[in-house]
Amino acid sequence: MKNQLLKGLVLLTLGCSSSSFALPDQFQRPAIKPIISSSIDCMDDLDGHIITDDDGKGVFLSLQNCFLNDDDMVGIVRYIKQHPDVEYLNLSDNKSLSSSVQALTKIEKLSYIGLNNTGVFQQDLKALSKLPNLSALELDNLHLDDEIVQYLSAIPKLNFLSLNHNKLTARGVEQLAAMNQLEYLSIQDTPLDDQALSVLGQNPSLYHLDICYTNINADGLKKLSGMPSLQSLSACDSNLDDEAAKVLAGMDLYSLDLGYNHIGDEGAAALAESTSLRVLFLTRNNIGDAGALALAKGSSIGYLLLEYNQIGEEGIKELQANKTFYFVGTYGNPGDLETSQSVGKS
Numbered sequence: 001m002k003n004q005l006l007k008g009l010v011l012l013t014l015g016c017s018s019s020s021f022a023l024p025d026q027f028q029r030p031a032i033k034p035i036i037s038s039s040i041d042c043m044d045d046l047d048g049h050i051i052t053d054d055d056g057k058g059v060f061l062s063l064q065n066c067f068l069n070d071d072d073m074v075g076i077v078r079y080i081k082q083h084p085d086v087e088y089l090n091l092s093d094n095k096s097l098s099s100s101v102q103a104l105t106k107i108e109k110l111s112y113i114g115l116n117n118t119g120v121f122q123q124d125l126k127a128l129s130k131l132p133n134l135s136a137l138e139l140d141n142l143h144l145d146d147e148i149v150q151y152l153s154a155i156p157k158l159n160f161l162s163l164n165h166n167k168l169t170a171r172g173v174e175q176l177a178a179m180n181q182l183e184y185l186s187i188q189d190t191p192l193d194d195q196a197l198s199v200l201g202q203n204p205s206l207y208h209l210d211i212c213y214t215n216i217n218a219d220g221l222k223k224l225s226g227m228p229s230l231q232s233l234s235a236c237d238s239n240l241d242d243e244a245a246k247v248l249a250g251m252d253l254y255s256l257d258l259g260y261n262h263i264g265d266e267g268a269a270a271l272a273e274s275t276s277l278r279v280l281f282l283t284r285n286n287i288g289d290a291g292a293l294a295l296a297k298g299s300s301i302g303y304l305l306l307e308y309n310q311i312g313e314e315g316i317k318e319l320q321a322n323k324t325f326y327f328v329g330t331y332g333n334p335g336d337l338e339t340s341q342s343v344g345k346s
Contacts, residue, residue, distance in 0.1 A: 042063050042066035042067075042068065043066070043068070043072055043075060043076075046061065046063075046075075046076070046079050049061060049062050049063055050062075050083075050086070059085055059086060059087055059088055060086070060088045060089075060090070061076075061079075061080065061083075061086050061088070061089050061090070062090045063076070063089070063090060063091055063094070064090050064091070064092045064093050064094075064114070065092070065093040065094065066094055067094065067096070068091065068094040068096065068097055069094075069096040069097065070096070070097060070098060070099050070100050070103075073097075073100045073103040073104075074103070076089075076103075077103050077104075077106050077107060080107050080109075080110075081106075081107065084109070086109075087109055087110060087111045087112065087133075088110070088111065088112035088113075088136075089104075089107075089110055089112065089113055089114070090112075090113075090114035090138075091113070091114060091115055091118060092114045092115060092116035092117055092118065092138065092140075093116065093117045093118070094118050094119075095117065095118060095119050096119060097115075097118045097119055097120060098118075098119035098120060098121060099120075099121070099124065100118075100120065101115075101120055101124040101125055101127050101128065102124065102127055104127075104128070104131070105127050105128070105130040105131060107131075108130075108131060108132055108133065109133055110131055110133065110134060111133045111134060111135045111136060111157075112134075112135070112136040112137075112160075113128070113131075113134065113136075113137055113138070114138040115137075115138065115139055115142070116138050116139065116140040116141060116142075116162075117140060117141045117142070118142070120142060122142070122143075122144050122145070122147060122148055122151075125139070125144075125148065125151050125152075126151040126154075128151070128155055129151065129154035129155050129156075131155070132156070132157070133157060134155055134157060134158060135157045135158060135159050135160060136158075136159070136160035136161075136184075137152070137155070137158060137160065137161055137162070138162040139161075139162065139163055139166070140162055140163065140164040140165055140166070141164065141165045141166070142166060143166065143167055144163065144166040144167060144168065145166070145167045145168065145169075145172070146168055146169055146171055146172030146175065148163070148166075148168075148172075149168075149172050149175040149176055149179075150175075152176075152179070153175070153179055157181075158179070158181065158182070159181050159182055159183045159184065159205075160182075160183065160184040161176075161179075161182055161184065161185055161186070162184075162185075162186040162210075163176075163185075163186065163187050163190070164186055164187065164188035164189060164190075164210075165188060165189045166189075166190070168187065168190050168191075169191060170190075170191050170192055170193040170195065170196040171196070172190075173187060173190060173192060173196040173199075173200065174195060174196050174199045177196070177199040177200040177202070177203050178199065178203075180203065180204055180205055181205060182203070182205060182206055183205055183206060183207045183208070183229070184206075184207060184208045185206055185208070185209055185210070186208075186209075186210035186234075187210065187211060187214075188210055188211070188212045188213050188214070189212075189213040189214070190211075190214060191214070192211065192214050192216055192220065194219075194220065194223065197216070197220045197223040197224060198223050200223070200224060200227075201223040201224045201225070201226055201227055202226075202227075203227060204227075204228055204229060205229050206227060206229055206230055207229050207230065207231055207232065208230075208231070208232040208233075208234075209224070209227075209230060209232070209233050209234070210233075210234040211233075211234065211235050211238065212234050212235060212236040212237055212238060212257075213236075213237050213238065214235075214238050215238050215239050216235060216238050216240070216244075217239075217240070217243075217244060218240075218241070218243040218244040218246070218247050221235075221240075221244055221247045221248060222247055224251070225247065225250065225251050230251070230252075230253065231252075231253060231254040231255070232253065232254060232255045232256075233248070233251075233253055233255075233256055233257070234256075234257040235248075235256075235257065235258060235261075236257050236258060236259040236260050236261065236281075237259070237260040237261065238261060239261065239262060240258060240261040240262065240263060241261070241262045241263065241264075241267065242263060242264055242266040242267035242270070243267075244261075244263075244267070245258065245263045245266075245267030245268070245270050245271055246266075246267065246270040248271070249270040249271045249273055249274045249277075250274075251276075252276045253274070253276055253277060254276060254277065254278055254279065255277070255278065255279035255280070256271075256277060256279070256280050256281070257281040258280075258281060258282055258285070259281045259282065259283035259284055259285075259305070260283065260284045260285075261284075261285055262285065262286055263282060263285040263286065263287065264285070264286040264287060264288070264291065265287060265288055265289075265290040265291035265294070266291075267285075267287075267291070268282065268285075268287045268290075268291030268292070268294055268295055269290070269291060269294035269295075269298075271295070271299075272294040272295045272297075272298040272299045272301075273298060274299075274300065274301075275300055276300075277299075277300060277301050278300065278301060278302050278303065279301070279302070279303045280301050280303070280304050280305070281305045282304070282305060282306050282309065283305050283306070283307045283308060283309075283329075284307070284308045284309070285309055286309065286310060287306060287309040287310060287311060288309070288310045288311060288312070288315065289311060289312050289314050289315035289335075290315075291309075291311075291315075292306065292309075292311045292315030292316070292318060292319055293314070293315055293318050295319070296315075296318040296319045296321070296322045297318070297322075299322075299324075301325070302324070302325060302326045302327075303325070303326055303327050303328075304319075304325060304327070304328045304329070305328075305329040306319070306328065306329060306330050306333065307329050307330065307331045307332045307333070308331075308332035308333065309332075309333050310333065310334065311330060311333040311334065311335055311336070312333075312334055312335035313334075313335035314335070315333075315335060316330050316333060316335040316336055316337075317335075
């Protein structure tokens with residue numbers, strides 16, 4: 001489990017392309033286990049919020065959305081110290097937690113902390129550098145600005161970082177890109193300019209990059225094309241077009257999320273020519289039969305989502321006839337029989 005957190009990281013962050021489908025084992029890299037939500041009475045039954053790994057050892061303590069406050073941290077720290085297998089702690093969506101970071105520094109074995117959408121203050125996060133084993137940190141929606149990068153740079157083993165929906169500028173992204181130990185970086189809804197993209201493109205270690213909601217264009221994507229370790233990219237809802245898809249098709253990526261963009265048949269045909277792509281999300285684009293036919297005939301992709309495009313019966317038939325796909329999702333297209341039946345019943 002520890003190697004999963006430190007080395008595997010998440011192959012694909014669904015981002016905009018949310019779906020009920022799970023990636024099958026053969027299309028996954030080792031990843032952080034899902035952090036499930038908990039109930040209001042968390043403190044009354046902490047044992048009930050342990051998530052066990054395949055060996056039956058409790059390693060995750062998931063206390064998400066538990067209505068916790070700072071006074072509860074005393075009991076949480078005591079519990080973790082009494083349970084040496086607990087290395088991963090999720091406190092996300094507890095908005096009354098504000099001064100809890102200092103308490104966390106008493107648990108030196110922690111390697112993952114989730115603090116998304118809590119009430120913690122930016123200056124308090126500086127104390128996390130005291131945790132010698134901390135390698136993964138989620139800090140979404142905390143109103144953090146560029147100063148946070150200075151604090152994060154002081155965490156010696158940090159290689160998994162999520163900073164979605166904060167107040168970072170392009171200058172802050174440049175500083176993040178200089179953290180050469182990072183393997184996973186998610187910065188959704190963060191402005192990116194040419195300089196920031198150029199610095200990102202020089203990072204030698206990033207395996208997964210999530211830049212959804214950033215309005216990046218084809219020229220900007222070209223600056224990322226030389227990243228030596230990048231295998232997984234999420235760029236959903238970023239106004240990308242066929243030219244951007246052509247750039248991405250030339251990158252040596254294993255998985256790609258381009259949901260909620262403006263990619264048409266030309267872009268889909270370019271992506272179909274990729275020999276490295278195995279997982280591709282193209283939900284809610286402008287792909288029709290021509291793009292579907294190209295993906296069905298010339299693709300090395302095993303897991304493909306094409307939900308809510310403009311694919312007719314001919315394209316759906318060809319996609320379904322391709323037995324090399326492990327899964328292809330076509331719900332919401334005009335030619336999808338299941339969609340037509342659902343509409344007819346409503």
